[in-house]
Structures are given as C-alpha cells and as structure tokens.
Amino acid sequence: MTPSFEGQDLFGCPSEDKFIMSTERDEQYSSLSAPEKSILCCAAPSSDESLLEVIDHPYCVDRYKQLEGGFEGFPEDSIPFCKCCAANGEFYSQKTADCSYLNPSFNETVKDIATNCDSAPCRDYSKGFEDHNDPQNKSVLNATSSYKDGSHEVEDEANESEAAADGDGVAADELPIYNICDDEFEVFDLRIIxxxxxxxxxxxxxxxxxxxTVLAGRYxxxxxxxxxxFSKVVQAHDLQTGIDVCLKIIKNDKDFFDQSLDEIKLLKLVNKHDPADQHHILRLYxxxxxxxxxxxxxxxxxxxxxxxxxFNQESGGDAYFTFRRLQFIARQCLEALEFLHHLGIIHCDLKPENILMKSYKRCEIKVIDLGSSCFRSDNLCLYVQSRSYRxxxxxxxxxxxxxxxxxxxxxxxxxxxxxxVLFPNEAVVMILARMIGLFGxxxxxxxxxxxxTHKYFTEENDLYYMNEETDQMELIIPEETSLEDHLQVFDSGxxxxxxxxxxxxxxxxxxxxxxxxxxWFSQSYE
Structure with missing residues (x-):
C-alpha cells in the first residue's frame, strides 16, 4: 500500500501545484485574451459554424511479433457542447449523418477489384476482401471497412487497382500478389475534427x-x-466527462507528428496491458x-x-526528498521500468522532467513522455537519452x-x-572523465x-579533446573521487x-x- 506521509499536504491546492515552467507561463498569461463567455456557452456553435464534423482515418503501424493483441478502439462519442446546447440536443458524433465521405463503399471497392482481376490468384486475393468478416481472413485492409455507423475515407482503391491492371504492358496475372499477415501490422483510428x-x-x-475557450467542441x-x-501543454476541462485533463498540442510539423503517433501507439499498448493503472505510467484518454x-x-x-x-529549494522549507521518500520514488520508477521492459520497450529519455508527481503527500509519481521510446526490436538510434542522463x-x-x-x-x-546534476551538461568527453573519476x-x-570511441580516446585509451584555439590534441586526466564524497552522503545502503x-x-x-x-529497499527510515 502506498504510504501516507504524516502531516498536512502543503501542496494540496490545485492552484499551488503548477510549478512547471512558471516563468514561461506568466509570459503567456500576459498575452492571453480575456474570456467573453461563460463555460456553459463558450462551446455554443455560431450560426454559420453549427457543428463539428468528425472523420475517422486508419493509421497502419508495425506490429512487433513479441507483443500480443491489438489496440483497443475508441468508445462511441456523443459529446454535448454545454448544458444550454445539450438541452437542444446538439452534439457531434461519428455517425454517417454527421460526416461526409468522399469515396465509394467498401463493398463496391471490393466488387470493382474482383471484376478487374481475371486470374485465379487475383480472384483468391479479392475473395479475401469479400470474406473480411471471417476471423480467419482478417488483414490490415480491414481498416477500410465501416467504423460503427460511419465509413473511413478510402482514396479510390478501386480506380488505382484498375489503373494498375490496365497499365502499359502489364497484365493482371503479372501483378505481384502479397499475403498480408495480421501479425505484421496494427491499425488504430485517428479522428479528424x-x-x-x-x-x-x-x-x-x-x-x-x-x-x-473550447477546443474541438469538448475541451x-x-x-x-x-x-x-515540439508541443504546447495546457490544462483543460473535459465537457463530456467533467474531469480536468492535460492537453498536449503538437506543433504543425511532419516529424513531430510522426513522433507523436509513435507515442500514442506506445501509450495505447501500455494502457491496454495495465488496465488497473498499477505501473505508474501516464494514462492516455x-x-x-x-x-x-x-x-x-x-x-x-x-x-x-x-x-x-x-521550488522546494527556493522556498527554504524542509527538504522533501528524504531517504524514505527516495525509496518510494525509486521503487515506483523501477516498477514502471520493469513493466515497460517486459513489453519490450526502452524509455530512452528518463530524466527528472519526465517524472511527474501525482500526490505530494503520498509521494506518488508517474513516468511520462514515451515520444523517444523504442522497442528492443527497432533499429536502435545511435543518439538517445538527454546528455546528463546518458x-x-x-x-x-x-x-x-x-x-x-x-x-x-x-x-x-x-x-x-x-x-x-551528477553529470552537468558539458561536452561528452568531460562527462566521460567524471564517470571515470567516480567509478574507475x-x-x-x-x-x-x-x-x-575514437572521438574521445586515443589508441592508448587516454581521454583527449581537441583545443579549438590551438587545434592541438590535449589529454584529460580524470579527477579521482568517490560517490560518497561527491554527494556528501554516508548511508551505505x-x-x-x-x-x-x-x-x-x-x-x-x-x-x-x-x-x-x-x-536498500528493506532499510527502515523514520
């Protein structure tokens, strides 16, 4: 059971919990517009922009064979704007009546493909589409089937198939036939509002x-x-569920978008395997x-x-991070890492900024930011982790x-x-010198x-760096010390x-x- 540290929770007030980037936040406040409407009417649609339109678009992502299962779908949404609007029955949904779709239905697409393929292999391939409801014949292309009462946008697959079959000098039976394996791909839907x-x-x-103001008619x-x-972060009130949430807004950039899709994929996987929220990792809503x-x-x-x-240092109060609290923080972090590693995930960017407090009184934390994380089976990047924690x-x-x-x-x-900071953010060679001085x-x-290695060590394994002023190589002699002396801590455990x-x-x-x-986890502290 998570401990309850004695005494009043001095940081219980929500307005006193926001210490994140306070300077930057104050600057933002100075330029923010004043509210013109109440929370109940801010979401009310104007006469010319009556409702939001929601489109589901399937995204295919690699599935790693060591992981089981797929991603859970979205729950059905029927989202009132506010009380006054809800009284009039106004909402947006995922139903066909509320969305426009530009392409033929899935069955018509399948029919066109079957018509244009005369060979036996093509007939077998198109039959796989027709039997898409058969659990034995599921494929990644099932994403183009209807989603609840609506349909996904499909970019004229039938016309593309027909064009390919009628291409210059290419017969239908010469087209390559691929067996799409359900073990290789996963699909999750991205709502477009x-x-x-x-x-x-x-x-x-x-x-x-x-x-x-209200974003997307809901937040x-x-x-x-x-x-x-690559993002801005705001606190928002969810008008549908009635709870406060954290809204991460990704900047308009293709690379940032792709990295954030990876984070969504990993958070969905983690949340799926931790339905009871027991492993101290951020929840995706x-x-x-x-x-x-x-x-x-x-x-x-x-x-x-x-x-x-x-904040704790500048406030001049008692130190919060005592040995007892460090034990609980370390245990929770290790439990989170053990869970991630069991799923084959390496966090790759663990640092103080990516560990958030959930409760000050109970000393509960959550690990966040899987945007830089990877699977062990990935082609691992050479440069990962923030330098001081690398x-x-x-x-x-x-x-x-x-x-x-x-x-x-x-x-x-x-x-x-x-x-x-144990290893200040200096040149890599200086961090290596401090490591050697501390640990040998x-x-x-x-x-x-x-x-x-050649960037930091000579052939004799001596540390060196290039003096930019003289363009000469200079050797670095690490200063020997110990962890006890450096941290001024004498708790042997x-x-x-x-x-x-x-x-x-x-x-x-x-x-x-x-x-x-x-x-050390068995050691008792008062």
Missing part, C-alpha cells in the same frame, strides 16, 4: 492558446502549463487531429521532479538495451539527494567495440544501491527486476 462547411486549413500556422482551456520542443494539429489528451498530474525540487554505452556508440534506463534512474536519484576506468572491450545502478559496464548493471530486490 473539422467545422461543418469548413476545410481543415487554418489562416495561420501558429495556434494561439486562449483561456476560457475548455483553463490554464497554460508550458511548452517543449484521447487523441485527435484538429486545426492542422495532433492533440493528445492525458491525465492531469502535478509538477515534474526538476521543477518541484527547484549511459556510457550510448556515448561510446555500443549496442544498448533496457539497462540504459537504469543508468538514468541512478543519475536522477543522486540529483534528488544532492540537489545538483572503462573496460577495454567496451572501448574497442565502440563506434564513437543508498550508496551501494546507486553504485549498482551506475555500473559503467552494462553487463554488470542490474535489470529493473534485480534492482527491486536490492537490500
């Missing part, structure tokens, strides 16, 4: 965040939280495309560990596994105790196999636990499951 009688194009590429914006490299942007709707949490520690094997260009997340957690816990030399095998997480050799570093069994 437009104003009725309006295209989806916006006058400006910048989406202004205006307080006390009433109440507070600006902050921004990141909704996602959709609106005003040329992807929106991700998640549970609303409190400040991240970086901002909260900064594992040595990643710096050296070695192959890596989920244990890089354990290294990041060790850096985070050391920082929470000392109040200072990097073993020769790692240096020999690293793709990036905590130091041993950190030393395990911060093992330079990944082969000797524990897994999340092994780290949970460390004796």
């Amino acid at each position: 437009h104003r009725k009688n309006r295209t989806g194009f916006e006058e400006s590429k910048d989406l202004p965040i205006v307080l006390n 009433y914006v109440t507070e600006y939280i902050g921004s990141a490299a 909704d996602y959709f495309y609106h005003q040329e942007r992807l929106f991700i709707v998640c549970e609303l949490l409190r400040s991240n560990l970086y901002e909260f520690q900064k 594992a040595p094997e990643v710096m050296l260009g070695l192959s890596y596994d989920p244990k890089i997340d354990l290294w990041s957690l060790g850096c985070i816990l050391a920082e929470l105790w000392s109040g200072e 030399p990097i073993n020769t095998e790692m240096l020999l196999n690293g793709q990036e 905590f130091v041993d636990f950190l030393s395990n997480l911060l093992e330079i050799d990944p082969e000797r570093r524990p897994t999340a499951k092994e780290a949970l069994a460390h004796p």
